[in-house]
Amino acid sequence: MIQLAIIIVLLLAATSFILGRGKARSLAGANQVSLHSRPVYHGAYGAIWVAMAGIAAISLAAGLGASIIESQLMATIIEAAPTASNIQRELVLSDAIALASGDIASQEDKLRLQIADSYASLEATRTWVTAFIGIAAAVATFMLTLRQISLSWRARNRSERIVSYFLWGAAVIAILTTVGIILSLMGETLNFFGKIDWQVWKYLFGLNWSPLSGVQSGEMDPDKVGAIPLFAGTIMITIIAMLVATPIGLLAAIYLSDFASPRVRSIAKPMLELLAGIPTVVYGFFAALTLGPFIRGAGESIGLTVASESALAAGIVMGIMIIPFVSSLSDDVINSVPQSLRDGSYCLGATKAETMRLVVLPAALPGVVSAVLLGVSRAIGETMIVVMAAGQGANLTANPLEAVTTVTVQIVMLITGDTEASTAAGPAFTLGFTLFCVTLLLNIIAQRIVNRYREMYD
Amino acid sequence: MKDLDAMPVIAKITARNVDVFYGDNHAIKDVTVDIGDKAVTAFIGPSGCGKSTFLRCINRMNDTIDICKVTGEIKVEGSDIYDPDVDPVQLRARVGMVFQKPNPFPKSIYDNIAYGPRIHGLASTKADLDEIVEYALTRAALWDEVKDRLTAPGTGLSGGQQQRLCIARAIATAPEVLLMDEPCSALDPIATAKVEELIDELRENYAIVIVTHSMQQAARISQKTAFFHLGELVEQGNTDDIFMSPQDERTQNYITGRIG
Ligand SMILES: Nc1ncnc2c1ncn2[C@@H]1O[C@H](COP(=O)(O)OP(=O)(O)OP(=O)(O)O)[C@@H](O)[C@H]1O
Ligand SMILES: [Mg+2]
Numbered sequence: 171m172i173q174l175a176i177i178i179v180l181l182l183a184a185t186s187f188i189l190g191r192g193k194a195r196s197l198a199g200a201n202q203v204s205l206h207s208r209p210v211y212h213g214a215y216g217a218i219w220v221a222m223a224g225i226a227a228i229s230l231a232a233g234l235g236a237s238i239i240e241s242q243l244m245a246t247i248i249e250a251a252p253t254a255s256n257i258q259r260e261l262v263l264s265d266a267i268a269l270a271s272g273d274i275a276s277q278e279d280k281l282r283l284q285i286a287d288s289y290a291s292l293e294a295t296r297t298w299v300t301a302f303i304g305i306a307a308a309v310a311t312f313m314l315t316l317r318q319i320s321l322s323w324r325a326r327n328r329s330e331r332i333v334s335y336f337l338w339g340a341a342v343i344a345i346l347t348t349v350g351i352i353l354s355l356m357g358e359t360l361n362f363f364g365k366i367d368w369q370v371w372k373y374l375f376g377l378n379w380s381p382l383s384g385v386q387s388g389e390m391d392p393d394k395v396g397a398i399p400l401f402a403g404t405i406m407i408t409i410i411a412m413l414v415a416t417p418i419g420l421l422a423a424i425y426l427s428d429f430a431s432p433r434v435r436s437i438a439k440p441m442l443e444l445l446a447g448i449p450t451v452v453y454g455f456f457a458a459l460t461l462g463p464f465i466r467g468a469g470e471s472i473g474l475t476v477a478s479e480s481a482l483a484a485g486i487v488m489g490i491m492i493i494p495f496v497s498s499l500s501d502d503v504i505n506s507v508p509q510s511l512r513d514g515s516y517c518l519g520a521t522k523a524e525t526m527r528l529v530v531l532p533a534a535l536p537g538v539v540s541a542v543l544l545g546v547s548r549a550i551g552e553t554m555i556v557v558m559a560a561g562q563g564a565n566l567t568a569n570p571l572e573a574v575t576t577v578t579v580q581i582v583m584l585i586t587g588d589t590e591a592s593t594a595a596g597p598a599f600t601l602g603f604t605l606f607c608v609t610l611l612l613n614i615i616a617q618r619i620v621n622r623y624r625e626m627y628d
Numbered sequence: 629m630k631d632l633d634a635m636p637v638i639a640k641i642t643a644r645n646v647d648v649f650y651g652d653n654h655a656i657k658d659v660t661v662d663i664g665d666k667a668v669t670a671f672i673g674p675s676g677c678g679k680s681t682f683l684r685c686i687n688r689m690n691d692t693i694d695i696c697k698v699t700g701e702i703k704v705e706g707s708d709i710y711d712p713d714v715d716p717v718q719l720r721a722r723v724g725m726v727f728q729k730p731n732p733f734p735k736s737i738y739d740n741i742a743y744g745p746r747i748h749g750l751a752s753t754k755a756d757l758d759e760i761v762e763y764a765l766t767r768a769a770l771w772d773e774v775k776d777r778l779t780a781p782g783t784g785l786s787g788g789q790q791q792r793l794c795i796a797r798a799i800a801t802a803p804e805v806l807l808m809d810e811p812c813s814a815l816d817p818i819a820t821a822k823v824e825e826l827i828d829e830l831r832e833n834y835a836i837v838i839v840t841h842s843m844q845q846a847a848r849i850s851q852k853t854a855f856f857h858l859g860e861l862v863e864q865g866n867t868d869d870i871f872m873s874p875q876d877e878r879t880q881n882y883i884t885g886r887i888g
Contacts, residue, residue, distance in 0.1 A: 510727060511734075513727065516717075518744040519717055519719075529733050533734050
């Protein structure tokens with residue numbers, strides 16, 4: 171019923187659009203320019219209002235009706251069972267509602283059946299009233315907006331203002347979500363720091379990470395929450411990844427932008443970008459099942475001990491994942507270096523390679539640097555590959571052939587492990603917040619660099 | 629048309645039956661022209677007639693455009709520049725070019741000028757390089773304005789200064805020919821006058837070809853003029869003759885402002 175009302179409201183809005191547009195047109199007659207707003211805006215203004223009024227009325231009436239019904243039924247229950255506790259009363263009510271809609275209730279007695287009956291009839295009334303109010307509101311708005319249409323009616327400004335409110339609302343929702351997430355991260359972080367007696371330095375600089383060992387009743391041992399091994403692991407894997415991604419990505423970008431024939435470029439560029447579309451979980455098992463064992467085998471054949479979950483394997487695969495990221499951003503900045511600079515260099519007798527090295531790359535360098543920094547922040551936050559291919563035990567080492575763990579891996583383990591969520595959440599959120607701060611910082615730096623670079627050419 | 633041999637200047641560049649195609653677009657049609665040494669030759673003609681295209685043939689900049697095909701023969705100092713043995717990179721060091729829009733590199737003024745000499749190894753010591761930079765900037769009438777800020781970015785100069793910087797940059801590579809494609813079209817009258825004065829001085833050492841849309845400019849600074857129309861070279865000769873007594877009706881119409 172209410173769905174039907176909503177459909178009717180929308181149909182009314184559509185009609186209002188057509189009629190409003192028509193009325194504006196006929197008002198203007200042969201002289202369409204005499205209208206302040208074009209007919210489409212008159213139609214849109216009416217349609218927006220009709221839809222908003224109808225839907226607002228429906229939600230309001232439905233909500234109000236529901237709470238009225240509940241309080242009335244509650245009054246009946248109190249009357250019938252004056253001695254029962256609040257919880258028992260609420261149970262009666264929910265059972266009655268379940269009975270009314272044909273579900274199974276915890277208990278069926280006379281009171282419940284009686285309440286269920288009156289609930290059903292009240293609910294039917296609520297539906298009808300709601301639908302009626304919604305449609306009535308829509309119709310009233312319909313008449314009103316249609317009457318307002320005149321040559322000088324500023325429908326364009328008004329409907330654009332309403333639309334701008336909607337846009338503003340969408341932006342606010344996005345921002346508020348972000349702010350909310352950050353605040354909750356911060357809250358949990360402070361909470362966690364509280365549990366380790368505010369010995370924040372032990373978290374930031376401690377060398378020993380096993381926060382859940384011997385945890386009882388949510389107590390944390392400040393000596394076991396040192397995050398350094400995790401960040402060391404993250405940094406090592408990130409460095410390996412960038413050692414792979416930066417040269418390959420940059421050289422690919424240089425080749426594609428200035429040296430490849432248009433045909434090669436038109437094929438190779440989409441192929442490279444296809445790499446970016448591969449789900450990271452695929453990279454992950456590629457690293458864990460193919461590259462990891464391969465590196466171990468290769469290492470053993472020359473007499474090295476290699477862990478099967480080595481930092482090297484995870485880092486290399488992560489680097490491959492980041493190649494398209496670095497190359498397509500670098501390609502963009504290299505392409506945005508004006509052709510006139512290249513021509514100027516060629517005309518002085520410089521070769522293509524000299525031009526690239528001495529003119530184009532220096533001009534594009536800030537952009538390339540920021541592409542690399544964005545790649546780094548991807549690498550730091552990457553989870554799936556390291557969950558599958560990097561180790562799980564915190565291990566402070568500089569040897570890339572050993573297993574290391576990363577911040578993201580530890581977060582996954584804390585959250586998916588079988589320790590009680592409230593205990594595990596503290597260190598997990600704190601790690602998450604730290605990670606967030608690091609990537610935010612990197613992104614800000616990258617953005618700064620890009621902006622400075624833009625100023626140079628615009 | 630005047631007999632080529634009767635001209636007092638020696639030909640530096642000789643073009644014979646040059647055709648240029650951009651895909652199917654026949655942009656230059658059977659152009660034959662001689663360009664004299666130590667003289668300024670002006671290319672004039674309505675927009676789209678192929679002046680820039682022909683200019684870019686002389687330093688093989690058309691090679692950088694994939695769809696562009698050049699046929700015919702162009703010789704600089706008697707050697708065919710489209711010979712397969714000729715490296716366009718080396719050619720461009722001998723035939724400098726200045727563009728319509730100043731395009732200094734985003735480097736210091738000094739590095740802008742030193743760019744060509746460094747690539748071609750023209751200076752063995754820092755002192756040599758300093759000397760080349762000072763010479764080029766002096767020839768381009770820019771030295772006095774920038775000598776105290778050689779490390780400042782070239783992009784920070786005014787438009788007219790940037791254009792003179794580009795001319796200095798071209799001079800620094802010690803070319804034999806200087807091609808200029810509407811070098812003054814982005815400049816105000818004062819900067820234009822400076823650049824024109826400069827071109828007139830440079831004439832002593834180089835063969836200069838300048839594309840211009842300004843009849844007055846062509847008349848002021850060039851000794852020879854060639855008039856292009858729809859890809860054809862309609863008329864060429866001494867600037868005074870072309871402007872005083874054009875032989876072809878199209879030239880007449882263009883000069884008097886009826887086409888273009
Ligand atoms: N890069 C290019 N690709 C394809 N066609 C081109 C290209 N450059 C020029 N053309 C074509 O060649 C013809 C001659 O162009 P050109 O730029 O030489 O004219 P122009 O005489 O220099 O004109 P203007 O005085 O406007 O600079 C035009 O028809 C133009 O469309
Ligand atoms: Mg041109």
